Amino acid sequence: MKIVKETNNDFLKNLNMKLQECIESIPLNTANAMRYSLSAGGKRVRPLLVRASCLDCGMKDNSFWEPAIAVELFHTASLIHDDLPPIDDSSTRRGKPSCHVKYGQDLAILAGDGLILKSFEVLSKSQLESDSLIRLFKVFSNAVYKVLLGEAMDVEALPHMNAKQIAQVYKYKTGALFSFCLSVGPIMISNMKLFEKTIKLGETIGIWFQLLDDLKDATLTEKETGKTVGRDSLLNRPTLLKILGLERAQLLADNLYRAVIKALKRERMINSANIIEELGKVGV
């Protein structure tokens, strides 16, 4: 929460409320599991970026809500499934017991599925002009499928990957969702040139973000990160950090960060640049 400026606080408060409310009040532990994982917090950087992108494109209405909620629902779902024992086997997430530790693996699988499906349902209810909604649907569907492929590449830990190939994994696993977030504004104002640029920029942000995550996983404690650490090493996952070493990885992260900020400012996406700058200050 520290990463956001005062002006974003109202948005975050509303977001947290809307995330809870979008799961039906039904007597099902699976619904409780969904709400539990959504309530665990996190920095909400993806919804913040969706809103920033819309502000940067001059949108003055509330049409950012559905894509902002959808992206966080999907992201939370992917964390629940990643944490499962057959995949990452992480027992802590966002400083709390992981979903499967609290609710069991059966309900964690179902809760993850539920949040994925809910993300599309929320998006489908966007009050947008038809063409924007269809484009949003297309770009979101494509992005989340890429996230899944990136996660699969990571889990299968294909041996002998070089730096370029690992960067490709990061683009998919982490970048695709950032591309979606940044592109929401351009989609809504039908600025296809800016749309293309934000898709590329999102990929770069993904590599940078994942690189910071590598650095954190290798150097911080569980208490500092709020999640199980040292997993990359334990699971023998290929990371850019392992290939580049600490110093070069840090240098690459810095360069990517500067390139992203510069490009965002050049496109006058100042709100989006601010979110990334705040992230850069406190780390991922």
Added chain:
Amino acid sequence: MKIVKETNNDFLKNLNMKLQECIESIPLNTANAMRYSLSAGGKRVRPLLVRASCLDCGMKDNSFWEPAIAVELFHTASLIHDDLPPIDDSSTRRGKPSCHVKYGQDLAILAGDGLILKSFEVLSKSQLESDSLIRLFKVFSNAVYKVLLGEAMDVEALPHMNAKQIAQVYKYKTGALFSFCLSVGPIMISNMKLFEKTIKLGETIGIWFQLLDDLKDATLTEKETGKTVGRDSLLNRPTLLKILGLERAQLLADNLYRAVIKALKRERMINSANIIEELGKVGV
């Protein structure tokens, strides 16, 4: 395959090919796992119904393909996740080893997620007029979320459910997807009155279909069904069969079947009625 008439054979051959082709040729076992589960066959009753519904509404083009493929992708995904050891722990599906038996639990979780996401991606590529595509997106999102809730109700096996409540679970778990299938034609021709009727009819088909599944689970062998049997009893799941007993359950199934056929014929949905009649002849 026995259930379909000669006229549907070309469709099924094309469908199986398209289902394989829609998963990218990438060197990932997760992609292989997706294709494996898609190739296991099954009766493809849902895609057949989508096509039948479109034919019944006088559609002459190929716009049924995307919803037909999407519904089978999602259905296959839900089977993969249901079969996982923490949920149903079924080691056989459609006469072959379940996805997790063949590829491991980690890849089965990812393959299920992948097929869910791919179902939306395929749907988003439908070449339809904007309003139809948006309605299809809304109805599909809503249906698949209901399937998930129904599955959760089933897995959590809420105790002391009466027949009406269990029927509600069946409506969600099985009916929601049939509702989607039957409603594709009415959506495409913007016949909202028929749309409402097909949604209700799909729910009834779901109860009937699930009732036949209960009967099969209790009375047939693994070889006859192609999947692990006796799970309902073993998992202590509430079923209509348990509450009603064999004779009354069979009677209810017969009554529902007759009501559905009559209603479909009244609406002149002859192709759809044919699919259900074929299903009725050979059992689920």
